[in-house]
Amino acid sequence: xxxxxxxxxxxxxxxxxxxxxxxxxxxxxxxxxxxxxxxxxxxxxxxxxxxxxxxxxxxxxxxxxxxxxxxxxxxxxxxxxxxxxxxxxxxxxxxxxxxxxxxxxxxxxxxxxxxxxxxxxxxxxxxxxxxxxxxxxxxxxxxxxxxxxxxxxxxxxxxxxxxxxxxxxxxxxxxxxxxxxxxxxxxxxxxxxxxxxxxxxxxxxxxxxxxxxxxxxxxxxxxxxxxxxxxxxxxxxxxxxxxxxxxxxxxxxxxxxxxxxxxxxxxxxxxxxxxxxxxxxxxxxxxxxxxxxxxxxxxxxxxxx
Amino acid sequence: xxxxxxxxxxxxxxxxxxxxxxxxxxxxxxxxxxxxxxxxxxxxxxxxxxxxxxxxxxxxxxxxxxxxxxxxxxxxxxxxxxxxxxxxxxxxxxxxxxxxxxxxxxxxxxxxxxxxxxxxxxxxxxxxxxxxxxxxxxxxxxxxxxxxxxxxxxxxxxxxxxxxxxxxxxxxxxxxxxxxxxxxxxxxxxxxxxxxxxxxxxxxxxxxxxxxxxxxxxxxxxxxxxxxxxxxxxxxxxxxxxxxxxxxxxxxxxxxxxxxxxxxxxxxxxxxxxxxxxxxxxxxxx
Numbered sequence: 001x002x003x004x005x006x007x008x009x010x011x012x013x014x015x016x017x018x019x020x021x022x023x024x025x026x027x028x029x030x031x032x033x034x035x036x037x038x039x040x041x042x043x044x045x046x047x048x049x050x051x052x053x054x055x056x057x058x059x060x061x062x063x064x065x066x067x068x069x070x071x072x073x074x075x076x077x078x079x080x081x082x083x084x085x086x087x088x089x090x091x092x093x094x095x096x097x098x099x100x101x102x103x104x105x106x107x108x109x110x111x112x113x114x115x116x117x118x119x120x121x122x123x124x125x126x127x128x129x130x131x132x133x134x135x136x137x138x139x140x141x142x143x144x145x146x147x148x149x150x151x152x153x154x155x156x157x158x159x160x161x162x163x164x165x166x167x168x169x170x171x172x173x174x175x176x177x178x179x180x181x182x183x184x185x186x187x188x189x190x191x192x193x194x195x196x197x198x199x200x201x202x203x204x205x206x207x208x209x210x211x212x213x214x215x216x217x218x219x220x221x222x223x224x225x226x227x228x229x230x231x232x233x234x235x236x237x238x239x240x241x242x243x244x245x246x247x248x249x250x251x252x253x254x255x256x257x258x259x260x261x262x263x264x265x266x267x268x269x270x271x272x273x274x275x276x277x278x279x280x281x282x283x284x285x286x287x288x289x290x291x292x293x294x295x296x297x298x299x300x301x302x303x304x305x
Numbered sequence: 306x307x308x309x310x311x312x313x314x315x316x317x318x319x320x321x322x323x324x325x326x327x328x329x330x331x332x333x334x335x336x337x338x339x340x341x342x343x344x345x346x347x348x349x350x351x352x353x354x355x356x357x358x359x360x361x362x363x364x365x366x367x368x369x370x371x372x373x374x375x376x377x378x379x380x381x382x383x384x385x386x387x388x389x390x391x392x393x394x395x396x397x398x399x400x401x402x403x404x405x406x407x408x409x410x411x412x413x414x415x416x417x418x419x420x421x422x423x424x425x426x427x428x429x430x431x432x433x434x435x436x437x438x439x440x441x442x443x444x445x446x447x448x449x450x451x452x453x454x455x456x457x458x459x460x461x462x463x464x465x466x467x468x469x470x471x472x473x474x475x476x477x478x479x480x481x482x483x484x485x486x487x488x489x490x491x492x493x494x495x496x497x498x499x500x501x502x503x504x505x506x507x508x509x510x511x512x513x514x515x516x517x518x519x520x521x522x523x524x525x526x527x528x529x530x531x532x533x534x535x536x537x538x539x540x541x542x543x544x545x546x547x548x549x550x551x552x553x554x555x556x557x558x559x560x561x562x563x564x565x566x567x568x569x570x571x572x573x574x575x576x577x578x579x580x581x582x583x584x585x586x587x588x589x590x591x
Contacts, residue, residue, distance in 0.1 A: 037439060038439075040435070043466060043469070045459075045462035045465070047428060047459040047462055048428040048431065048459060048462035048463045048465075049428075051426075051428020051429045051432065051459065051463065052429070052431050052435065052463075053432060054428075054429050054432060055429040055430060055431060055432020055433040055435070055436070056432040056435065056436050057432075058418065058432070058433055059364065059432075059433055059436040059437070059440070060364075061436060078422065079425060082419075083425055083428075083429055086419060087419070
């Protein structure tokens with residue numbers, strides 16, 4: 001089942017849903033036909049889009065809003081913060097081509113601070129599915145939550161068979177290794193699976209954690225990873241500041257858990273634009289490169305990319 | 306409108322301004338900005354909109370959003386005068402134990418939404434108006450915008466969208482007091498010709514005297530001015546209207562009166578409003 005099929009199914013069963021976009025229809029091509037006047041395209045205007053979504057939510061609707069992550073979370077940030085966040089309205093923000101997914105678009109279109117911005121808004125939940133299958137598994141829970149949420153959309157094919165059991169704030173623990181924990185969200189799960197294979201070939205036992213929701217984070221799983229394994233790797237296609245590394249660090253400091261953390265993220269630079277395989281290779285995020293960076297860190301090398 | 310109707314509106318507008326003056330002590334308020342839209346609020350709540358303490362939970366009632374949120378003492382004063390807000394709470398202005406502060410709080414009875422960050426509310430109201438249309442409600446959604454606020458691009462995004470969706474249940478009232486925060490609009494970022502700007506966006510704009518109840522009463526009932534188009538009422542107003550010593554002064558956007566100033570200011574306000582009433586009603590009252 002695709003995202004738009006699942007979205008139509010949920011929306012057709014409940015008249016409160018409206019599907020909106022600022023003229024980004026790639027993820028929802030069939031929705032105008034299936035939802036009729038409950039599909040609303042405002043044109044290229046992210047601020048008016050978010051404001052109108054808040055207005056619709058004030059009237060009891062649940063808007064599911066689509067735009068490019070970079071423009072939605074940044075151009076319309078204050079509208080999200082003030083009109084949705086402050087009121088705690090159940091507006092669902094579906095952002096496209098976040099992180100490495102923007103591929104060859106160039107830095108103007110790169111959303112590498114979206115998690116950082118959205119997690120700064122009280123009440124905002126963040127769902128980062130690894131692929132379209134996981135997106136479909138978690139969609140209903142995210143939409144039915146009374147809180148606003150930000151979804152990092154992607155339509156990739158799954159690399160594993162996901163657990164159909166979904167709970168907001170509950171991670172999918174893919175393997176229960178004892179040496180190295182890799183905590184990841186979104187599309188990099190695919191690379192992390194390759195990393196796990198390489199590390200296991202070298203005799204290391206890997207605990208692979210696919211977060212699903214970044215906010216709220218599965219604190220129990222993160223605490224256990226830091227306490228029970230000798231290295232925690234945070235892996236994300238996001239700036240080093242404000243994302244998963246920050247969230248995990250804050251948690252560990254708060255809980256007074258001492259542990260070694262290796263952050264793999266984009267450290268103070270936008271990535272070099274190209275198609276995905278080349279981007280991953282150039283920035284050091286293929287499964288094999290990630291494994292090598294982890295091994296180097298274990299041998300006392302520098303941790304940053 | 307009869308002289309009795311006019312008299313009732315003037316008396317109400319006077320009482321709202323008295324509330325605003327009293328709220329402009331002990332920390333102050335955006336008095337000048339509130340006085341310029343007081344008459345509009347009094348008119349809309351008293352004679353035009355279907356909003357009362359009895360229908361606040363009715364989704365088919367009318368809506369009013371104050372986008373220039375810093376003028377909120379005028380809204381609170383009006384809500385108190387029409388029986389939606391308890392009078393006694395106005396004395397809690399800026400007190401940490403109540404929700405009455407310099408910008409609107411959603412928790413106050415009669416306030417539709419928090420506002421004050423300029424350029425937000427027209428997009429929000431557009432969503433409300435769109436849903437009213439989709440639900441088949443026959444109500445109106447009124448937004449009071451400051452003229453300086455029209456510098457914000459999001460207002461024009463919302464105008465384009467409202468026109469595209471033919472939201473003729475949407476009413477934009479521009480409080481055209483011709484002042485930005487610090488200086489005259491036409492000296493900083495000129496807005497004229499303003500009617501033409503809205504009309505070229507496929508909204509229908511009409512200009513009125515924002516302190517003349519008869520003018521309002523001849524204009525608002527004609528809304529929508531054109532079927533299928535959002536309506537815009539450009540209300541020519543004066544910042545600080547009603548209190549001559551602060552009228553049209555760039556430095557009296559915000560006032561923080563001392564206790565000693567309140568008595569004389571109330572007197573000045575009453576004399577000025579009485580003169581205005583006499584000039585607007587027939588000789589019988591003179």
